[in-house]
Amino acid sequence: MVNSFSKNVAPFVVTEIDLALKARCAGNIDLEFTHLENAHVIGQESTFWHVKVHILMLQWAARNSRVGEFLGQVARIIGAATKTAFGLVPKGNTGGANVSPFKVMPIKPEHQAAISRAKAGA
Numbered sequence: 312m313v314n315s316f317s318k319n320v321a322p323f324v325v326t327e328i329d330l331a332l333k334a335r336c337a338g339n340i341d342l343e344f345t346h347l348e349n350a351h352v353i354g355q356e357s358t359f360w361h362v363k364v365h366i367l368m369l370q371w372a373a374r375n376s377r378v379g380e381f382l383g384q385v386a387r388i389i390g391a392a393t394k395t396a397f398g399l400v401p402k403g404n405t406g407g408a409n410v411s412p413f414k415v416m417p418i419k420p421e422h423q424a425a426i427s428r429a430k431a432g433a
Contacts, residue, residue: 317357320429324354328367340375344407347371351406352422353429361391361400368406383408 331346347368354360365388372380390412394400403416410416418426 314357315432316429317359319432320354320357320360320426323425323429324350324357324360324364327353328364331367340371344368344371348405348407349419349422352403352416352418353425355391355400355402355404355406356395356398356426358392358395361395362388365391365406372408380408383412387412 327346327350331343331350334340334342334346347364351361351364351368354364365384369381369384369388371377372384387406387408391400401413401415403418404410404412404414405416
């Protein structure tokens with residue numbers, strides 16, 4: 312069963328995923344990953360979206376032959392699947408293997424606004 316936050320945050324996460332796909336189609340793999348990072352920050356308090364975005368990051372790594380990122384995403388998928396429901400997520404973490412999976416990071420105001428709206432049920 313999808314909780315209300317997962318449902319409410321979906322449009323914001325999907326928007327970033329769609330932007331990632333557009334960037335990929337345009338051949339801009341760096342921008343694609345940036346949008347996946349944005350989706351991660353916005354949706355990481357939802358187990359469903361947290362795991363989904365890490366799977367998309369894993370696929371990105373495989374398509375772009377980024378072995379370190381691929382291996383990092385395998386570990387992050389396991390962590391997202393087992394820890395998110397307990398609130399064990401570092402707020403603002405962008406989710407890439409280039410940062411510690413435990414590092415709390417600042418959240419951009421527009422991302423915080425999306426999270427706040429989703430929590431408020433908007």
